[in-house]
Amino acid sequence: MPHPSSHENESLDEYLARQSQRVSDWLERLVPPESAEPSVLHQAMRYSLLAGGKRLRPALCIAAGEAFGAEEAGLLPVACALEMIHTYSLIHDDLPSMDDDDFRRGRPTCHKAFGEANAILAGDALMTLAFRILAVEGILQGRESARLQTIADVSAAAGTPGGMVAGQVLDLEGERHPVGAAGLDRLHAAKTGALLTVSVVAGARCGDVGEEDLGRLRDFGVSLGLAFQIADDILDVTGTSEELGKTPGKDKASGKSTYPALYGLDGSRERARATVQAALLSIAPLGERVERLRQIACFVIDRRK
Numbered sequence: 406m407p408h409p410s411s412h413e414n415e416s417l418d419e420y421l422a423r424q425s426q427r428v429s430d431w432l433e434r435l436v437p438p439e440s441a442e443p444s445v446l447h448q449a450m451r452y453s454l455l456a457g458g459k460r461l462r463p464a465l466c467i468a469a470g471e472a473f474g475a476e477e478a479g480l481l482p483v484a485c486a487l488e489m490i491h492t493y494s495l496i497h498d499d500l501p502s503m504d505d506d507d508f509r510r511g512r513p514t515c516h517k518a519f520g521e522a523n524a525i526l527a528g529d530a531l532m533t534l535a536f537r538i539l540a541v542e543g544i545l546q547g548r549e550s551a552r553l554q555t556i557a558d559v560s561a562a563a564g565t566p567g568g569m570v571a572g573q574v575l576d577l578e579g580e581r582h583p584v585g586a587a588g589l590d591r592l593h594a595a596k597t598g599a600l601l602t603v604s605v606v607a608g609a610r611c612g613d614v615g616e617e618d619l620g621r622l623r624d625f626g627v628s629l630g631l632a633f634q635i636a637d638d639i640l641d642v643t644g645t646s647e648e649l650g651k652t653p654g655k656d657k658a659s660g661k662s663t664y665p666a667l668y669g670l671d672g673s674r675e676r677a678r679a680t681v682q683a684a685l686l687s688i689a690p691l692g693e694r695v696e697r698l699r700q701i702a703c704f705v706i707d708r709r710k
């Protein structure tokens with residue numbers, strides 16, 4: 406492995422590309438090969454997981470972990486488990502019974518390529534494999550309490566109440582009963598914020614971090630999650646299908662409440678900027694070691710995909 410100092414002058418783009426490659430290399434090893442039976446299941450899992458994506462959750466996990474001295478062997482499995490959970494949620498979200506999407510990550514959605522039953526099962530298998538990896542591979546030996554806490558945290562962030570599954574239910578209900586500004590923040594804090602927040606916290610736990618700093622990182626994650634979602638809603642209005650790798654404009658068509666609908670595009674951009682500032686303020690006491698987290702926070706609202 407190259408010495409960390411050889412990456413000192415790396416731009417954020419280079420850093421994200423390098424982390425994405427590391428994550429893909431680890432995922433290759435952690436997910437059963439297509440040749441293993443049942444082959445169609447492993448093909449479907451790999452199809453969605455290795456299709457790219459920004460790898461934002463792993464990047465947050467790695468940046469937080471490295472800020473607190475985490476080692477690759479304990480940290481990368483945690484980063485990969487988070488990406489598996491995220492990918493499972495995208496596969497299920499795209500199903501006909503939910504968002505009914507044809508494209509994701511620049512290719513036909515998992516159910517379009519493998520059929521609905523296989524897509525449901527590929528999502529299930531990614532989620533269950535993620536928890537096995539957290540239990541068996543994530544966080545180094547001798548750090549049992551950090552490992553158990555991480556499993557509990559990730560389970561809460563992915564599930565209910567307050568986690569991703571709960572947020573998804575609120576989102577689906579929102580198609581029939583649009584929510585106001587406070588309801589929208591609550592919905593997204595659960596649906597996307599919780600997994601982004603736990604990515605930062607779980608990464609730091611792979612290293613040597615105290616409770617006070619964990620609290621700061623948690624606050625950072627909560628604000629970042631909100632900023633991410635505001636940016637996502639803006640991109641749904643302004644982005645193209647080539648940039649996004651999925652069909653834009655679906656929020657408006659579904660009748661859901663969105664930030665641009667509530668605040669307008671300029672108002673949403675202003676709120677996204679203010680929310681990132683709040684995220685940066687939360688980790689100001691952590692100094693230089695969290696510089697990558699700061700850069701990722703700014704990237705979250707400047708991205709085009």
Ligand code: GRG
Binds near residue numbers: 494510569
């Ligand atoms: C089905 C339990 C269940 C949950 C689904 C996260 C989610 C909940 C649905 C995704 C739908 C969606 C488009 C949400 C908006 C924010 C979001 C999570 C976008 C996709 O995440 P990115 O932009 O995707 O990080 P990539 O492909 O870059 O990893």
